[in-house]
Amino acid sequence: MPVQTMQKRSVAALLASAALIPDASFASPLRGGGGSAAAVASTTANRNASAFTAPAGVFGHPSPTADYPTYPGFTLWLAEEFDVPLDLDADPIWTWSDGGLREGQVRFEKEAIKFEAGKMVIEASVNDGTGLQPQSCSHAEKEPVPPKTLRSGELRTKHNMFRYGRYEVRMRAPTVQPGNTEIDGNYISTMFAFRDGKFKHWREIDIEVTGDTESSVTMNVLNAENTDAWRPDIQSTKRFEAEGKNLRADFHNYAFEWLPSGITWYLDGQKVGEHSPTDDLAIPEFSTKIMMNLWVFNFLYGFGGHEGKNNQYPMRSEYEWFRFYKWNLDDKYPCSDASTSCLTEEDMYLSSNNPCDGIPQTGTRNGWHPCTTSCHSGHQANSVDVGLSNGTAVRDQGQIFLP
Numbered sequence: 412m413p414v415q416t417m418q419k420r421s422v423a424a425l426l427a428s429a430a431l432i433p434d435a436s437f438a439s440p441l442r443g444g445g446g447s448a449a450a451v452a453s454t455t456a457n458r459n460a461s462a463f464t465a466p467a468g469v470f471g472h473p474s475p476t477a478d479y480p481t482y483p484g485f486t487l488w489l490a491e492e493f494d495v496p497l498d499l500d501a502d503p504i505w506t507w508s509d510g511g512l513r514e515g516q517v518r519f520e521k522e523a524i525k526f527e528a529g530k531m532v533i534e535a536s537v538n539d540g541t542g543l544q545p546q547s548c549s550h551a552e553k554e555p556v557p558p559k560t561l562r563s564g565e566l567r568t569k570h571n572m573f574r575y576g577r578y579e580v581r582m583r584a585p586t587v588q589p590g591n592t593e594i595d596g597n598y599i600s601t602m603f604a605f606r607d608g609k610f611k612h613w614r615e616i617d618i619e620v621t622g623d624t625e626s627s628v629t630m631n632v633l634n635a636e637n638t639d640a641w642r643p644d645i646q647s648t649k650r651f652e653a654e655g656k657n658l659r660a661d662f663h664n665y666a667f668e669w670l671p672s673g674i675t676w677y678l679d680g681q682k683v684g685e686h687s688p689t690d691d692l693a694i695p696e697f698s699t700k701i702m703m704n705l706w707v708f709n710f711l712y713g714f715g716g717h718e719g720k721n722n723q724y725p726m727r728s729e730y731e732w733f734r735f736y737k738w739n740l741d742d743k744y745p746c747s748d749a750s751t752s753c754l755t756e757e758d759m760y761l762s763s764n765n766p767c768d769g770i771p772q773t774g775t776r777n778g779w780h781p782c783t784t785s786c787h788s789g790h791q792a793n794s795v796d797v798g799l800s801n802g803t804a805v806r807d808q809g810q811i812f813l814p
Contacts, residue, residue, distance in 0.1 A: 470490075534725050534727045573735060578669070579677075608760055653683075
């Protein structure tokens, strides 16, 4: 399979999109449905791609002059080139997260997602308690988030409407210290699929480039029911050391193919990991959101690199492009017109990403309604607005869930 490097050329005649797999039955004993064994086998048998100009019907912001690869059994559905800034409050597909992982040092903010010179940049920086501060209430986390020492960003799709397909991104991991890509530190630079809210059906497929070495890649699958706390038994992990490659110095292409029959990860076209139906953890079967973020583990540095003391900020992940290819045998997701028309009540459960996305927090968490806050000029309401310090926990509108 070729390395998916962007090649610009003149607009040419549109060619046919990826061919449908001949066996189009869509019933399977595999957990979560999927195609027949023959169809799945034919999907995975050939990954040799040929290039064609972006077809009509591709959502997002595809380039009219880009050569996009094709993959048998998949059709390009969403393409982002980041040639122009995305309006993260008005874009029909993408938005931002106001969350922050319990085990992390960062709080996600819209302002940390930047668009520069045809790239998306996610920047982690120090939060010294001055300037605009986010409310404690997080729509993305569905609970208050305590004050964090760092700011960073997470780009995400608005809705749980992506499932089986090929997800690929071209990105460069952060440099721990300016001018030296050999120094190790702590960071987790990502592209992943995640079921939001996770409290009923936690489903997740990750690509994580970490600060352990200049060539460290981690691949995860998570699958759990009715939990909001990570445990070792809900995760299956594969690790890959990309020997001879410095993932901080150059851009590289990362991808995973998610099918009912398994998950396969790729780096620069090379297969580097696989999760099969015989693994202890079941293959995720629910629709998800697409997410890209940069975060730093807590001061124990238990994941992402043990040399976090070397970190110097600001620290940046850079993304040249993102693409999603729909699996042709998934007849439900994404919704054909990129609307919410195909989404179920379960898909919309506690699905708000930030106070500005207009998505209601539908549902409760163990009987509690999640906290809510209001949108102020396209960003989170902040402690300066309400006269509170960074260290003050704000009791926002609605009833706060107490974890």
